[in-house]
Amino acid sequence: xxxxxxxxxxxxxxxxxxxxxxxxxxxxxxxxxxxxxxxxxxxxxxxxxxxxxxxxxxxxxxxxxxxxxxxxxxxxxxxxxxxxxxxxxxxxxxxxxxxxxxxxxxxxxxxxxxxxxxxxxxxxxxxxxxxxxxxxxxxxxxxxxxxxxxxxxxxxxxxxxxxxxxxxxxxxxxxxxxxxxxxxxxxxxxxxxxxxxxxxxxxxxxxxxxxxxxxxxxxxxxxxxxxxxxxxxxxxxxxxxxxxxxxxxxxxxxxxxxxxxxxxxxxxxxxxxxxxxxxxxxxxxxxxxxxxxxxxxxxxxxxxxxxxxxxxxxxxxxxxxxxxxx
Amino acid sequence: xxxxxxxxxxxxxxxxxxxxxxxxxxxxxxxxxxxxxxxxxxxxxxxxxxxxxxxxxxxxxxxxxxxxxxxxxxxxxxxxxxxxxxxxxxxxxxxxxxxxxxxxxxxxxxxxxxxxxxxxxxxxxxxxxxxxxxxxxxxxxxxxxxxxxxxxxxxxxxxxxxxxxxxxxxxxxxxxxxxxxxxxxxxxxxxxxxxxxxxxxxxxxxxxxxxxxxxxxxxxxxxxxxxxxxxxxxxxxxxxxxxxxxxxxxxxxxxxxxxxxxxxxxxxxxxxxxxxxxxxxxxxxxxxxxxxxxxxxxxxxxxxxxxxxxxxxxxxxxxxxxxxxxxx
Numbered sequence: 136x137x138x139x140x141x142x143x144x145x146x147x148x149x150x151x152x153x154x155x156x157x158x159x160x161x162x163x164x165x166x167x168x169x170x171x172x173x174x175x176x177x178x179x180x181x182x183x184x185x186x187x188x189x190x191x192x193x194x195x196x197x198x199x200x201x202x203x204x205x206x207x208x209x210x211x212x213x214x215x216x217x218x219x220x221x222x223x224x225x226x227x228x229x230x231x232x233x234x235x236x237x238x239x240x241x242x243x244x245x246x247x248x249x250x251x252x253x254x255x256x257x258x259x260x261x262x263x264x265x266x267x268x269x270x271x272x273x274x275x276x277x278x279x280x281x282x283x284x285x286x287x288x289x290x291x292x293x294x295x296x297x298x299x300x301x302x303x304x305x306x307x308x309x310x311x312x313x314x315x316x317x318x319x320x321x322x323x324x325x326x327x328x329x330x331x332x333x334x335x336x337x338x339x340x341x342x343x344x345x346x347x348x349x350x351x352x353x354x355x356x357x358x359x360x361x362x363x364x365x366x367x368x369x370x371x372x373x374x375x376x377x378x379x380x381x382x383x384x385x386x387x388x389x390x391x392x393x394x395x396x397x398x399x400x401x402x403x404x405x406x407x408x409x410x411x412x413x414x415x416x417x418x419x420x421x422x423x424x425x426x427x428x429x430x431x432x433x434x435x436x437x438x439x440x441x442x443x444x445x446x447x448x449x450x451x452x453x454x455x456x457x458x459x460x461x
Numbered sequence: 462x463x464x465x466x467x468x469x470x471x472x473x474x475x476x477x478x479x480x481x482x483x484x485x486x487x488x489x490x491x492x493x494x495x496x497x498x499x500x501x502x503x504x505x506x507x508x509x510x511x512x513x514x515x516x517x518x519x520x521x522x523x524x525x526x527x528x529x530x531x532x533x534x535x536x537x538x539x540x541x542x543x544x545x546x547x548x549x550x551x552x553x554x555x556x557x558x559x560x561x562x563x564x565x566x567x568x569x570x571x572x573x574x575x576x577x578x579x580x581x582x583x584x585x586x587x588x589x590x591x592x593x594x595x596x597x598x599x600x601x602x603x604x605x606x607x608x609x610x611x612x613x614x615x616x617x618x619x620x621x622x623x624x625x626x627x628x629x630x631x632x633x634x635x636x637x638x639x640x641x642x643x644x645x646x647x648x649x650x651x652x653x654x655x656x657x658x659x660x661x662x663x664x665x666x667x668x669x670x671x672x673x674x675x676x677x678x679x680x681x682x683x684x685x686x687x688x689x690x691x692x693x694x695x696x697x698x699x700x701x702x703x704x705x706x707x708x709x710x711x712x713x714x715x716x717x718x719x720x721x722x723x724x725x726x727x728x729x730x731x732x733x734x735x736x737x738x739x740x741x742x743x744x745x746x747x748x749x750x751x752x753x754x755x756x757x758x759x760x761x762x763x764x765x766x767x768x769x770x771x772x773x774x775x776x777x778x779x780x781x782x783x784x785x786x787x788x789x
């Protein structure tokens with residue numbers, strides 16, 4: 136690997152990105168374990184392998200003014216937005232102390248204070264919502280921008296295409312981020328798309344588009360940074376296709392037989408956490424020992440979140456009729 | 462008779478109808494190479510090839526519309542919606558194109574199509590993935606809606622639905638795919654619009670369709686122990702609804718409880734309740750009771766999500782009410 140010039144970044148910033156990625160990975164490994172023990176039920180869509188996309192993108196934001204929307208593979212984005220992992224693990228366990236009071240589950244993490252707008256379950260259906268929030272920013276002449284994450288499966292939905300047009304004609308400060316992890320559930324994206332390069336879809340709507348290597352967090356950070364700047368300074372939307380890879384199946388029930396072991400191994404060799412780790416070691420920002428200590432600390436934290444979730448009370452029956460209009 | 466699963470019954474119906482009629486094709490997300498998200502279409506790609514087993518992108522409105530267009534021109538597509546929750550994306554196509562074409566064209570254009578997939582809550586799936594939509598589809602004139610609860614009914618009704626010249630919404634259940642039951646070998650049909658008395662009694666009518674049938678039978682067995690004999694009427698078809706069968710059981714028992722897993726407001730249960738009150742008022746010895754889901758989106762927490770749905774206990778309570786039995 137070529138030695139990367141990282142002088143422009145503060146060491147603390149780089150270490151923080153490493154910490155967040157590692158936290159996402161260890162959190163999800165723990166969640167998968169708890170799923171196996173039936174502490175968590177339903178769908179559990181793991182983000183492992185894609186950590187650099189959420190962390191590198193969201194590192195550009197000021198969540199006092201900016202917003203994040205994503206789909207149902209939402210644990211990574213929630214953690215990158217700084218949500219407390221205790222409340223996330225408790226949500227997976229369906230507990231009252233969960234970030235959505237046990238009503239949402241894995242697919243529906245929310246934090247209105249941190250401007251994390253979910254956690255949305257229907258493929259492509261949250262894309263217009265992100266543009267709507269960008270509309271509010273523009274209307275109030277605020278400084279913010281909106282990041283809207285979705286997968287390669289969502290990009291053919293009408294809601295995506297309709298929203299791109301609206302975002303352009305109304306010049307909305309939103310960045311559309313297609314996390315292309317190569318498989319929409321069990322389907323290779325090339326089998327169901329008329330084009331292999333999604334970033335060119337921006338062109339149809341007069342919106343700049345670009346492909347980004349999603350295994351390299353610094354690349355992600357820089358490209359999303361430019362798009363966010365464009366959104367904030369010029370109030371223009373951008374489409375980014377960030378190429379990434381999920382190591383696990385679509386959800387816990389998917390053995391992912393539609394791809395080869397060799398392909399998976401190839402991507403594991405480009406692991407986003409290991410890439411950043413070696414860049415930081417080469418530049419003497421951290422030592423192997425630092426990394427091991429960080430990992431140990433994170434594992435403790437994650438373990439504690441599972442204990443917190445386990446010990447938290449179930450929601451009371453009366454909450455069934457709370458937060459609903461009758 | 463062989464004992465097979467609900468899933469296998471559906472698969473057999475699809476395979477037999479595809480063999481019978483080359484106009485039958487299957488379209489949907491993950492139906493071909495992945496063998497179906499719930500494995501209903503397992504092996505059909507090997508038998509029928511990619512021309513008839515069509516994997517689509519995640520574009521429910523688009524591929525549902527394309528299938529309706531093909532049906533308009535004489536094909537007989539079976540659209541698999543991975544779940545009925547995702548069919549909400551496609552509703553404009555179903556309601557405005559499939560349901561109305563025959564009427565708007567003055568009878569010239571019919572739409573022989575089946576829309577099928579799992580309906581209603583499974584477990585732990587949260588609000589956006591746990592919705593029972595029978596009432597929504599039944600609201601629109603121009604659609605038939607069926608909701609079989611046994612492998613036998615599933616196979617016979619799916620074959621009828623595929624042969625039907627008009628759009629049929631075919632409601633299954635994720636938790637039902639593994640249910641087992643007797644199914645005869647080879648070809649048979651279950652007529653759309655005909656209910657089936659799944660258990661005979663004379664004290665109270667339990668009227669239901671789809672997945673709740675299982676807990677309704679359980680409740681009837683509980684009642685049996687107390688010497689209360691329930692008629693269990695499985696509508697099987699939601700629209701057209703077997704009005705005669707409903708009136709027959711109510712006239713016999715004079716008391717009715719309707720069990721429907723969707724919401725209480727403007728739902729099938731309330732419609733059936735009105736229908737009974739309107740047409741068998743003089744036969745009723747008690748007001749009709751409904752057991753539906755609670756009037757809330759489904760929560761993720763398992764205790765809450767179970768509390769939100771119909772249960773054996775809720776059915777027994779409702780039966781007590783219509784029999785004026787005071788609970789201890």
